[in-house]
Amino acid sequence: MIWIRRILAGGAALMVVAVLLAFTLSEWRVRRTVAMPLPAIEAAHDPAQIAEGARVATFEGCRACHGDRGQGRVIQNDAMIGRIVAPALARVAARATDAELARVIRHGVSVSGKPIYIMPSDVFNRLADEDVARILGWIRTLRPASGDVTVSTRLGPLLRFALATGGLNSAVNPAGDQPRARPGDVGGYYVGTLCSFCHALDHDRIHQGEFGPATAPALAQVAAAHDPAAFRHLLQTGEGAGGRALPDMKDAAIKVFKGFTVDEIDAIHAYLREEAARLQPS
Ligand code: HEC
Numbered sequence: 659m660i661w662i663r664r665i666l667a668g669g670a671a672l673m674v675v676a677v678l679l680a681f682t683l684s685e686w687r688v689r690r691t692v693a694m695p696l697p698a699i700e701a702a703h704d705p706a707q708i709a710e711g712a713r714v715a716t717f718e719g720c721r722a723c724h725g726d727r728g729q730g731r732v733i734q735n736d737a738m739i740g741r742i743v744a745p746a747l748a749r750v751a752a753r754a755t756d757a758e759l760a761r762v763i764r765h766g767v768s769v770s771g772k773p774i775y776i777m778p779s780d781v782f783n784r785l786a787d788e789d790v791a792r793i794l795g796w797i798r799t800l801r802p803a804s805g806d807v808t809v810s811t812r813l814g815p816l817l818r819f820a821l822a823t824g825g826l827n828s829a830v831n832p833a834g835d836q837p838r839a840r841p842g843d844v845g846g847y848y849v850g851t852l853c854s855f856c857h858a859l860d861h862d863r864i865h866q867g868e869f870g871p872a873t874a875p876a877l878a879q880v881a882a883a884h885d886p887a888a889f890r891h892l893l894q895t896g897e898g899a900g901g902r903a904l905p906d907m908k909d910a911a912i913k914v915f916k917g918f919t920v921d922e923i924d925a926i927h928a929y930l931r932e933e934a935a936r937l938q939p940s
């Protein structure tokens with residue numbers, strides 16, 4: 659019997675080592691400092707540009723995650739995953755320069771130089787300079803308020819494990835060939851800076867959302883299967899054909915896509931139909 663106990667004790671010791679390793683590795687991953695140049699972008703000051711910034715912050719999802727007034731939001735709170743917090747924007751902005759905030763959005767490096775993990779900065783990397791400047795203009799109008807979320811992120815065991823094993827990658831993205839101005843043809847631009855957070859054009863992808871894992875379908879084909887009216891209805895209500903429930907798209911329609919004009923929705927659809935034709939095997 660003694661040797662069985664020894665094996666059990668050995669197993670327990672191994673477990674402890676594995677847990678410590680996961681803890682240490684995940685701590686290192688979130689605390690390491692990333693060297694990243696600051697983008698030369700200043701907040702817009704013109705009231706029309708600031709109003710446009712509030713709209714961009716809607717359809718790029720900033721206000722869905724950080725709260726409509728940027729007051730912060732606890733995105734998830736779960737014993738195994740942990741507490742994921744999108745912080746109150748006015749409070750972060752009070753201790754940051756415009757360039758530091760632009761670096762958070764575009765390159766996934768926090769004000770204090772640490773990697774960003776949950777926020778999709780790898781996708782926001784493609785935002786034009788002027789759209790980042792407009793978003794910053796909107797953030798600079800926000801003021802700390804009593805309803806602000808002040809708790810911070812706490813990593814649960816599942817997140818630590820994912821961090822330690824590379825199951826959760828940082829959003830750090832050093833790429834730097836962004837347009838200065840928003841392109842006139844916005845279809846591809848919005849697909850690249852928003853839809854691609856969850857969808858790939860040509861294959862299904864698992865999206866780990868607030869409602870659990872869901873399959874975000876291959877975007878070009880599935881969009882081309884809609885006529886323009888059905889596509890508008892989908893983006894405006896999040897309802898599929900025949901009233902089919904689409905939980906992630908419904909949430910996005912209510913909080914995010916409401917920032918789009920009808921012309922912009924049509925431009926997204928036109929772009930996706932062209933991509934579907936291009937991807938068609940000939
Ligand atoms: C999917 C949810 C989500 C979206 C969309 C999102 N954020 Fe975040 N944001 C977060 C979370 C969570 C954090 C905490 C850091 C992390 O992700 O690791 C964060 C952190 C930040 C920070 C603070 C970084 C620091 O130094 O502490 C700023 C500023 C910020 N976001 C601005 C924005 C802006 C502007 C947008 C839109 C362009 C945006 N966020 C979109 C979830 C989101």
Ligand code: HEC
Pocket residue numbers: 848849852853854855856857865867872873874875877880881892897898899903904905906907908910926
């Ligand atoms: C937050 C993640 C997320 C974002 C952002 C997102 N989608 Fe989706 N989408 C999904 C998921 C997940 C599904 C599968 C159904 C569901 O769970 O809602 C889906 C389904 C769809 C469908 C299929 C609907 C049907 O009838 O079956 C279309 C079309 C679509 N998305 C278009 C878009 C477009 C266009 C954008 C950008 C403007 C976009 N999505 C942005 C997650 C997302």
